[in-house]
Amino acid sequence: MNTLALVGTRDDLLARIATLEQAGIDELLIQPVIDPPTEMAQLAKLLT
Template sequence: MRRLLDRRGTTATAPDRHTKLYPNYLGRIAPEDRDLILPSLMNTLALVGTRDDLRARIASLEQAGIDELLIQPVIDPPTEMAQFAKLLT
C-alpha cells in the first residue's frame, strides 16, 4: 500500500486520496501499476482462473454461506456477463 500511496503522491489520510489512488476506478489496471498486483491479492479479492478453478471457488463460497456475488464487468459487459452465465451452467 505504501508503494501505491507514494506512486500517486498522496497519503492514507489525505482527503483526496480516493481520487488519487483510483484514477481509472473499475477500469483495466494500467500496465505501469501491474507490479503492485500480487497473486495473493487477486486470489483473495477476485474470481480468477480456469473454468474448473472458478466453479470450485464459487462452490466453496456457497458452502461458506455466500449467496450473492457482485460482478463488475469492465471492458465488454454483455460479453463478460454471457461468459459468466455459461460458467455457472
C-alpha cells in the same frame, strides 16, 4: 467491506464459487474487465 477477486479457469471459478456457497455466501458481484491496459491507465489518472 470484504473483497475477493475470482481469477482462473472455468473449473477453478466453479470450485471457488462452490466453496463460497458452502461458507454461506449467497451473492456475487461480477464486473468483467474488458480492456485492462486502458482501465488501469484511467485509474492511474484518477489517482494522481
